[in-house]
Amino acid sequence: MKRVSILFVCTGNICRSPLAEGIMSHLAAGAGIGHDVVVDSVGTDGWHVGDPPDRRSIVVARRHGVDLSNQRARRVTPHDIDSFDIILGMDRTHVAGLRRLAPDARNVFLFGDHALGTGEDIADPYYGSERDFEQVYARLLTGCRKLLAALGADRGS
Known part of the structure; x- marks a missing residue:
């Protein structure tokens, strides 16, 4: 498999994008291609820079065997747009913000697409319950599995 880098983007980089990063890293490692799939996550806003993921993201991920403990929130930079092969915004506002940051970028997509x-x-679970985080986890897991399969790495995931 050709090496690919994927950046997941949400608002504060504490709920959706850390979950997506953790899930994708976990699936890639399980498929034996963890070194070929470089994964990271960022936020469009800087409110939580340096913070760990939301405790509910951590709890839900841990329940599914995914470790988010080494992640810390950071804000997207123009360098990120240039550096990653695929950049996936969790909702349309993220995609719009990324396109304002880099209007000519051809690597920015909506995760749902x-x-x-x-x-x-992918709905923001921040103001919801742990159940909302669980639902987000399920959608992200489905998408990450499909993404990994599309990359040609569906074995073991």
Whole structure:
């Protein structure tokens, strides 16, 4: 498999994008291609820079065997747009913000389009319950599995 880098983007980089990063890293490692799939996550806003993921993201991920403990929130930079092969915004506001940052970028997509094929936004669970985080986890897992399969690495995931 050709090496590929994927950047997941949400608002504060504490809920959706850390979950997506953790899930994708976990799936790639399980498929034996962890070194070929470089994964990171960022936020469009800087409110939580340096913070760990939301405790509910950590709990839900841990329940599924995914470790988010080494992640810390950071804000997207123009360098990120240039550095990653695929950049996936969790909702349309993220995609719009990324396109304002880099209008000519051809590597920016909506997660719901590129990974799920549904065109849906991944809802922000921040103001919800742990159940909302669980639902987000399920959608991200489905999308990450499809993304990994599309990359030609569906064995063992």
